[in-house]
Amino acid sequence: MNLSGKTAVKDIAVSSPASARILEKAGVDYCCGGGQSLEDACAGAGVSAEELLARLRASAAEARPEDADWAKAPLGELTEHIRQKHHAYVREAIPRISALLEKVKAKHGANHPEIAAIEGDFLQLGQEMISHMQKEEMILFPYIERLEVSRRGGAAMERPFFQTVRNPIQMMMNEHDAAGNLAKQIRKASSEYAPPADACASYQRLYGELHEFEADLHQHVHLENNLLFPRAVDLENGAR
Numbered sequence: 048m049n050l051s052g053k054t055a056v057k058d059i060a061v062s063s064p065a066s067a068r069i070l071e072k073a074g075v076d077y078c079c080g081g082g083q084s085l086e087d088a089c090a091g092a093g094v095s096a097e098e099l100l101a102r103l104r105a106s107a108a109e110a111r112p113e114d115a116d117w118a119k120a121p122l123g124e125l126t127e128h129i130r131q132k133h134h135a136y137v138r139e140a141i142p143r144i145s146a147l148l149e150k151v152k153a154k155h156g157a158n159h160p161e162i163a164a165i166e167g168d169f170l171q172l173g174q175e176m177i178s179h180m181q182k183e184e185m186i187l188f189p190y191i192e193r194l195e196v197s198r199r200g201g202a203a204m205e206r207p208f209f210q211t212v213r214n215p216i217q218m219m220m221n222e223h224d225a226a227g228n229l230a231k232q233i234r235k236a237s238s239e240y241a242p243p244a245d246a247c248a249s250y251q252r253l254y255g256e257l258h259e260f261e262a263d264l265h266q267h268v269h270l271e272n273n274l275l276f277p278r279a280v281d282l283e284n285g286a287r
């Protein structure tokens with residue numbers, strides 16, 4: 048791809064998983080705010096677009112072969128990857144992080160009221176994610192999988208109760224924005240996951256886990272918003 052400051056962040060993230068990781072590390076929003084140009088996104092994140100471009104170009108030159116190319120793989124493989132990697136991670140991380148929050152709040156809550164605020168946001172985020180993933184797994188993903196099979200075989204499909212795939216996709220994207228905003232609030236309340244000087248080992252682990260949870264959310268939403276959803280819309284419109 049022709050990489051410049053004007054390139055949309057989501058196109059860069061889609062070009063390879065390694066590029067998405069570089070954007071993640073730099074703190075550039077590539078999932079919900081992916082429509083922005085690299086320059087604008089860098090200005091928003093307070094990072095140098097020139098430096099980031101140099102890193103992205105260097106990484107493109109040494110693309111890792113194990114990076115699956117989700118822009119071309121069958122959609123059924125992509126939905127399975129999202130279930131196995133991201134949905135499974137969210138389900139096991141929520142109880143683990145909630146327990147840590149409980150423990151750290153009991154020990155440090157009096158001196159650090161931000162822990163209670165983070166706990167409130169995280170519990171809400173967890174609840175919303177669980178019901179969000181259920182909708183994807185029970186309604187949207189199976190529809191996309193059936194659509195792909197039917198397009199391959201050329202068989203007609205009945206119109207779904209939601210009329211067009213664009214409707215549940217819009218709903219899922221709105222929920223992604225809400226989840227992204229809660230994660231941003233947690234990032235802010237935790238001073239960008241920097242534990243205070245008096246933090247014990249559990250406190251430090253908690254911030255590490257919360258940081259990882261946010262990074263996974265970004266990668267997860269990126270795969271859906273920028274790859275799975277637009278490809279499902281194309282497929283419904285008749286692309287093979």
Ligand SMILES: [Fe+2]
Nearest residue numbers: 129180183271
């Ligand atoms: Fe998902």
Ligand SMILES: [Fe+2]
Nearest residue numbers: 183219223271
């Ligand atoms: Fe989602």
